[in-house]
Amino acid sequence: MLHYDVCGTSRQCFKILHDRRELSVHFLLDVDGTLYQTLDLSDTAWHARQANSRSVGIEIANIGAYPPGEGTLDEWYPTDEQGPYVRFPEWMKVTGIRTPAFVARPARPERITGAIHGRDYEMHDLTPQQYATLVKLAAGLCRTFPALAPDCPRDAEGRVRADALSDEEFAQFHGILGHFHVTKEKQDPGPAFDWERFLVEVRAELARPLEAKP
Numbered sequence: 608m609l610h611y612d613v614c615g616t617s618r619q620c621f622k623i624l625h626d627r628r629e630l631s632v633h634f635l636l637d638v639d640g641t642l643y644q645t646l647d648l649s650d651t652a653w654h655a656r657q658a659n660s661r662s663v664g665i666e667i668a669n670i671g672a673y674p675p676g677e678g679t680l681d682e683w684y685p686t687d688e689q690g691p692y693v694r695f696p697e698w699m700k701v702t703g704i705r706t707p708a709f710v711a712r713p714a715r716p717e718r719i720t721g722a723i724h725g726r727d728y729e730m731h732d733l734t735p736q737q738y739a740t741l742v743k744l745a746a747g748l749c750r751t752f753p754a755l756a757p758d759c760p761r762d763a764e765g766r767v768r769a770d771a772l773s774d775e776e777f778a779q780f781h782g783i784l785g786h787f788h789v790t791k792e793k794q795d796p797g798p799a800f801d802w803e804r805f806l807v808e809v810r811a812e813l814a815r816p817l818e819a820k821p
């Protein structure tokens with residue numbers, strides 16, 4: 608299950624989840640593509656209520672989606688000659704990003720607007736480094752858990768669903784989904800998350816032969 612963390616960095620997300628909200632998640636994916644695992648996959652993480660007992664939780668560092676014109680994205684994403692980039696707030700002091708002098712830029716420069724649960728939200732895309740790591744992680748999980756399909760909830764026409772599954776649909780679902788697919792109260796991983804690009808790349812990764820150990 609994919610989340611965005613509304614914190615901006617994995618360091619900040621870990622602090623909020625563990626120290627303030629007493630929640631947990633298996634993986635945190637930082638803006639530079641660094642992946643942190645904080646829990647064994649055989650343990651249950653507290654990240655999505657009804658889905659906790661049968662899901663692996665992944666928190667993706669991103670400030671999230673907002674109603675159009677809300678203002679947060681203007682603060683977080685100034686633009687230079689190369690396009691928008693993340694400017695972390697002064698109070699954060701230490702970002703904890705492991706790549707020295709890393710500049711986080713959305714994979715697509717334009718702000719993405721899309722409907723979740725029938726309401727419009729806007730958001731900036733993940734970084735290319737996050738997609739690259741997430742593809743490897745998802746493929747690895749699909750290999751580890753063969754019942755996990757490299758697909759997401761879709762409607763009758765094959766489009767990625769932008770609403771919540773019913774309890775029965777969720778019970779039968781074996782794939783990759785967003786937090787918003789299990790609860791009407793959540794919008795993550797948001798309208799900018801590029802499901803089709805991601806899933807195409809996960810399937811391509813799964814089709815590659817595993818490298819033999821030396």
Ligand SMILES: [Zn+2]
Nearest residue numbers: 610611786795
């Ligand atoms: Zn979430």
